[in-house]
Amino acid sequence: MAEKWNITLKIYRQKQGEKAHYQEIKMDVNPDENVIDLVERAWAFHDRTLTFAHACHHSTCGACGMRVNDREKLTCITSVRSVVSNGGTLKVEPLRNFPVVSDLVVDMGELYRRMDLVGHQPVNSDRAEAIQPEFRPAGPAEPGEDFIRLSDCIECGLCMSACPVFSSTPDYLGPAVLAGAHQAGPEKNPSLLNLVDSATGVWRCHSVFECTAVCPSNVDPGWRIMELRRKVVGDRIKTLFNPRKTAQVSK
């Protein structure tokens, strides 16, 4: 028989032009359910005006990012047990640093626009030989052929919400976008280095590493930003000794 807990679900509510408030709903839950299940139940059985975003329910679409007890989480893979105890309060709020559209839904249009700017691709192709044999999926691909796979970054926006620098400097490209630039590959597109080598690019990062701490997809944006810095500095040193390289990069 499934374990039963009684908790209070505390949901952030705000419609456009209205003042924000919290709605509390007492619920009997299975602690192994995920937080999105509780939000769906609140909508289905308590209040049909509740707005939230979700789609895949298995951490692929990145739509259900929210703050759960103050921490950015992908609610479809966050178990109740991991964030609250029996009898406790589970608070769900929209992501920070994005305008609230309605209740738990935020407008992430700016993030998507910037991801396009750096050429982030949601689907990547990997050469069969570039994948370590133990991680190479079964299939017909032979050396020289490509595997098609989803990008690690699911554009959920959790890192942008957790970043305190993006909070105070909205012009900062932000961890997801810089990680996207790193994944897009400055080697393939040198103009990316010019884009990120700026006051609103890699140099704005203050090494808080909250982005890496909350990333549900092991993108590790903090590490990627530091790698980009290394590439930028390396490129600057190269251009000191090779003026022709300068011309190539500035194209």
Next chain:
Amino acid sequence: MNAQSNFIVRAARWFDPRGRSLSTWGFMINRLTALGLTFYLFLHLITLGQLAQGPDAYDNFLKLTESPLYKIGELAVVAAVFLHGLNGVRIVITSFGIAVPRQREIFISAMVLGLIAIIIFGLRMFTA
């Protein structure tokens, strides 16, 4: 004005540790110690300015430095230097892409080293 007050509200979130990981404490410590050290620099220049008013004025000021309150202030400056400096080393190392996955452990080590140094300095200052 509205944009400015919005900035203040947003910057205040730098110092809100709720739902944050350990590295945010490193971020907060660096900001607070940087502000403290900048304030101290101005204070230091003002006190040196006493020299321009003659030896008696400066000697009278130096008597103030013997009070326990002043010593606590000096220890706070020493603490800020150690915490800011050691945390700064972590940031420099990781900024070159070195040991980034180990930044949390480096932060803990830096803070433990800093605390040991502060305790040693404190003991010497208050027992000498």
